Amino acid sequence: MQQDIFNRAAGYALDLYHFLAVQAEAAFRPWVFYQIGIAVALFGLAHLAGRAWGGRLHDRLRTRQGWPKWRMRTALVLIRRLRGILFVPLIWAAVWVLRETTWPSRSFLLTIIGNLALAWVVVGLASRLILNRVLRAVVQYGAWIWLTLSVLGQTEAFVALLSRITLDLGGLTVSAWMVVQAAVAVTILLAAARFLSRISAARINSNEEMSPSMRVLSVKAVQLGLYGAAFLFSMKAVGVDLTGLAVLSGAIGVGLGFGLQKVVSNLVSGIIILLDKSVKPGDVISLGETFGWINALGARYVSVVTRDGREYLIPNEDMITGQVVNWSHSNEFVRLDIFFGTAYSNDPHEVRRIAVEAAQGVGRVLGSKPPVCHITGFGDSSVDYILRFWITDPTGGLTNVRGAVYLALWDAFRENGISIPFPQREVRILGSEPDREEGEAAAPGRRRGPPPIS
Structure with missing residues (x-):
């Protein structure tokens, strides 16, 4: 040797x-x-x-x-x-x-x-x-x-010269010239595949009849097919026997299936998300404590951007198995509820009318779906109400529109003399003997204990 x-x-x-x-x-x-x-x-x-x-x-x-x-x-x-x-x-x-x-x-x-x-x-x-x-x-x-x-x-x-430099790999003899040919073929075919994938992606994304999720799925399917075909054709052009490669890829696939279960689960979950159209780029969702809109759908994760500028990468498996609230799945209408209470001395009919008018004065509250106000109960210190209204832009935030409606209620109640009560308690400290006697006199029916034994 x-x-x-x-x-x-x-x-x-x-x-x-x-x-x-x-x-x-x-x-x-x-x-x-x-x-x-x-x-x-x-x-x-x-x-x-x-x-x-x-x-x-x-x-x-x-x-x-x-x-x-x-x-x-x-x-x-x-x-x-x-x-x-x-x-x-x-x-x-x-x-x-x-x-x-x-x-x-x-x-x-x-x-x-x-x-x-x-x-x-x-x-x-x-x-x-x-x-x-x-x-x-x-x-x-x-x-x-x-x-x-x-x-x-x-x-x-x-x-x-390059053909003389060889390396024996079992039944396959690889020369340096074969490696150069493979590199050139792979480079040319991958460049062609990348060029074609860009053209295809531009045309698919310009198709308004397809949903955003189907566009993402179609682009990724085209890219996977083009790059896979480029690699196989380049190997075939060099003269590599693909039969052994198929057996090797099958064995590698089984090993990867056991070792990368989470990764494969996320990949399959991503395909399911793209097919069932449950979420798509631009949807406003909430998952646990995360609330924001979907920025992009990836092969392994979903990118969600919150109102404070943070970008969360949520695994696709969590999107499938978790309870996801999609605020804009079938339509863009979102109903919000706020609770408040007024004094018993105020007329409930007048309170309801003023609350509805105050909510209608907020810009983001829909007029086509007018707000409603209902009594929910009689509390210890106030009559309790619920005010419901609709918006169509949850990406603009929910807390800010609730705050705007609360501020409109405050201004309207002050103009119309409606008071918002707060709980009041009277605390009496019982510490001296006269206070005990006074307390016992105030409860004449209270049973006293037996007399002491002499």
């Missing part, structure tokens, strides 16, 4: 030595130095021109306040790569002049430099379409390496 590894490493080193020897022999020709000097001079000229024009173009771009965001980004990318953009036409102009005035062999190195510069500029501009920074960097450097090898005519040697 060690001897085999040593032989492979020696072969790789020998191939690299032959390649560098050929390139070094070609590098000491006279015209090579002239072409290098021309390329360096043109690059310096492009650098100076880029710095001189880049500042002006950047200042001019700042004045374009009405441009769309995508146009501003495109212009900024072009300004940042202005040096390379200027260098490409300069180097190809030099190649054309040398081909017209001398032999083509004396512009061979400039042709290579021109091809490399053009490839680097095109790849750099095209990769800006990829928003993910890590993926963009991988695509950039991978494309630059491959195009450089293509321009230098070393692709076959590179492929042969």
